Amino acid sequence: MANGSPPPPPGSGGSIQSLVGDALRETSDLARKEIALFRAEMTNNVRTLFLGLACFMGAAVFGVVALLILIGAFVKWLATVVGSEWLSALIVGGVLLVVSIGMALWGRSAMSLSTLAPTRTTRQVRQDAQALSERVSG
Numbered sequence: 001m002a003n004g005s006p007p008p009p010p011g012s013g014g015s016i017q018s019l020v021g022d023a024l025r026e027t028s029d030l031a032r033k034e035i036a037l038f039r040a041e042m043t044n045n046v047r048t049l050f051l052g053l054a055c056f057m058g059a060a061v062f063g064v065v066a067l068l069i070l071i072g073a074f075v076k077w078l079a080t081v082v083g084s085e086w087l088s089a090l091i092v093g094g095v096l097l098v099v100s101i102g103m104a105l106w107g108r109s110a111m112s113l114s115t116l117a118p119t120r121t122t123r124q125v126r127q128d129a130q131a132l133s134e135r136v137s138g
Contacts, residue, residue: 071096 078088
């Protein structure tokens with residue numbers, strides 16, 4: 001200390017091995033704390049996700065009930081127009097059947113394997129391969 005340098009701070013007067021050991025211990029403590037924070041955050045996020053799913057399921061149940069009530073009201077109103085409740089129920093049921101068949105056919109075509117094929121990527125890979133072969137040959 002005769003050269004005028006300040007004395008080392010308390011607790012730092014160790015060898016390189018002790019400094020490396022302290023660094024490893026602090027790194028391990030930091031990693032444990034980060035993992036604990038990650039777990040807590042993920043637990044909270046999963047809870048929030050399940051709460052959101054429960055809300056969607058509740059909304060779907062209420063939506064279906066409301067739709068059934070509205071369909072019933074529409075059947076009763078149509079019965080006053082056509083003069084027969086069974087005919088109005090048949091008309092509404094037929095229209096809903098046609099709508100459901102149309103949706104099922106559209107859904108089936110949307111889920112076909114041909115629509116899932118990556119056509120743009122395939123086209124781009126073919127163009128790249130062609131451009132590469134032209135460069136190599138020419």
